[in-house]
Amino acid sequence: MTIQHKLITNADLHEPKGVSAAANKTVYVANGSGSGAWTAPNAVANVYIAFNSSSPGYTQANTTSDVILDPTWVSGVISDFTVQTSPNARLRYDGTDTKNVNITLAMACNQASGSNKNVEFALFKNGTEITGSRSIRTTTTSDWGNITVVGSTTMATNDYIEIKSKTSASATIQYASLSLRVLGAV
Numbered sequence: 001m002t003i004q005h006k007l008i009t010n011a012d013l014h015e016p017k018g019v020s021a022a023a024n025k026t027v028y029v030a031n032g033s034g035s036g037a038w039t040a041p042n043a044v045a046n047v048y049i050a051f052n053s054s055s056p057g058y059t060q061a062n063t064t065s066d067v068i069l070d071p072t073w074v075s076g077v078i079s080d081f082t083v084q085t086s087p088n089a090r091l092r093y094d095g096t097d098t099k100n101v102n103i104t105l106a107m108a109c110n111q112a113s114g115s116n117k118n119v120e121f122a123l124f125k126n127g128t129e130i131t132g133s134r135s136i137r138t139t140t141t142s143d144w145g146n147i148t149v150v151g152s153t154t155m156a157t158n159d160y161i162e163i164k165s166k167t168s169a170s171a172t173i174q175y176a177s178l179s180l181r182v183l184g185a186v
Helices: none
Strands: 027-030 036-039 042-049 058-062 074-079 081-084 090-093 099-111 117-125 135-139 145-155 160-167 171-185
Touching: 042 081, 042 090, 042 099, 058 160, 074 081, 090 171, 099 117, 099 135, 117 145, 117 171, 135 145, 160 171
Parallel strands: none
Antiparallel strands: 027 036, 042 074, 042 171, 058 171, 081 090, 090 160, 099 145, 099 171, 117 135, 117 160
């Protein structure tokens, strides 16, 4: 006798296979081969520096080569990521499942002094630039401007995200705000 699952009454319904061993707040993800695994559906990291335009929260000397931004991050929401400070500021993914991630970097910055300079920003995963993430803006002395940098990639356990910048000529860039968000999903 064949019984269609949709016809089973509520009293006879059962939990999905493996639910008794599944970790809290995980979902079952099929692998396309008749099986699957319980996994955390999302991973998120949201870090920032506190806003301050009168005494910038982070200042960095830049040259014509990429330099890693190394602010002291304040942690917002963090799940399956670790904020690292050594060897520099980075976000390391600690989850066990590979995630597709969207990364958003938003900032307000200016130039401490001197003539206008172009400043470029890019996102890096494991030391390699994330294709399509490089953006540019012209900075002027004491004139705050905003820029948003976005990128997408996949992340596996221990992969990390860093930010780098460079200028068209040597300059000191001041940041009134920096906010970095990484959101990953299965």
